[in-house]
Amino acid sequence: MTARRRLVPYGLLGPGAIWLALFFVVPMYFMGELALRTGTFTEGFQSGFEVSNFSDALSGNTTQFVRSFVYAGTATLIALLIAYPLAYAIALRAGRWKLLLLFAVVAPFFTTYLIRTIAWKTILADESPVVSVLQALQLVPEDGRVLATGGAVIAGLTYNFLPFMILPIYASLERMDTSLIEAGKDLYASATQTFLRVTLPITAPGIVAGILLTFIPAVGDYINAEILGGTGTSMIGNVIQSLYLEQRNYPEAAALSFMMMVAILGVVLIYLRLAGTGAFMGDEEERG
């Protein structure tokens, strides 16, 4: 009976664990293997150990790599600046409006990602009212275009991943013991001091989670660059997509995505080491 009971969790985990192992872990291996192959699509790829694929892929696409990190980093920073006060308002000031505001924050998810991005293309189109205002304020470059610039891509990335920044910050503010703010006031701290020395440090885990959840999808994105960008704004995602699906240069494509995965996994594993797996799963208890 006890032996059987000990097997129960494995039975429950089985189907899901197998699915994830077969279609998440195993594919990573094959991507690595594909990255080491030689040959071309028409002549066929031979398995090999062509490590230079990695360095070639990197040196050939340095611009796009750097651009991806700059765009995603800028978008993440702007998203943080927009999200924190909003999350603060929803968590601590909204009262009976709380549920409605939260609902509005996730509402963009209920329309297709692509449609939202295409809607931004309309909003930022050359003759649109928004662009006219920006032109009047002289906030756009000489030729008066917003679309097809890096700015448009960053704006799209910021918009599309903003909820991922808001929600974890909201959660950490919501969980915070507000009596600590009261205590700060009682001890004659100014509002700014209380915020900087009490609220901000306590909600730091939420901020870090938000940064990761925004930056990771943003750095790999290619929809925004494809729809809102122009010739000089392609990101690493665009390169991978084109190498895989258009040029069929699988080894280089696989090498690029492999390097991207390694870079991001490194960051995530460091984060998990510091914050525990619970931080990603939505609770704090389970550390280590």
Add this chain to the structure above:
Amino acid sequence: MEAATATARHVSDSAPARAWTWLRRNALMIYAGIAVAYMLIPIAIVGLFSFEKGTAQGEYWSDAFGQTAVNDSMIMSLELAALTMVVATAIGTLMALALVRYEFFGRRATNLLIILPMATPEIVIGAALLSLFITYSFDLGFTTLFIAHVMFSISFVVVVVRSRLIGFDRSIEEAAADLGATPFATFRLVTLPLLAPGILAAALLAFALSLDDFVISNFNSGTAVTFPLYIFGASLRGIPVQVNVLATMLFAVTVIAIALVLWQQRRAEQMASVQPEQEV
């Protein structure tokens, strides 16, 4: 600073001064209103465009299903999302049960296995799966899409159901056992109904994730065309207005579904909170 606001409040007889105080006190909520409006702009644009004038106002709504290619892609997306939802929710719920209810060897590894897919950029997941399918010359199509969609939905199902399970009052189950219910009867009559809102929320999430996915699908679709894939292809030539109509319909349906889940959840909470008075 404190003193300044206090005096301002005393002296604020004049209208502008009062307006200024009001503005200062509500600045954060005003900002929240603006920020939320910004988040809703594209949805409003899509809704607005669905009423674009053909020969008559609202023409495309009465002809919402007039584009066969749009319909076909939508049907494929709905089928795929429904299938993904059923399988991912079943598998994910079992995993969540194992993680919350049992102590076992390999727990950390399992947690990692669930977290990593959520922390990997979609393009890497799509590319990796395509590498697997290329290596084994798998035919790309509905099946490979289904495999991929279940794969990326499982983690989200686990997270949602798990959070519901953690807040679960197990004394109700013990009570059922005390009253002579078999473990299976307890599960069916007590655990499952109480978990239902969490499972429902997870199922909806899986459905929505599948319906909306473009990047991973783009890598593994072959000739199959889902709704997002159709939109992407059409966006290069010009999108039929019906796409906006269908997107608006979908938005409305989702909003209603979520409202229902929230309502159900509140009811379940009321049900769970019916407890005998506590004796200290």
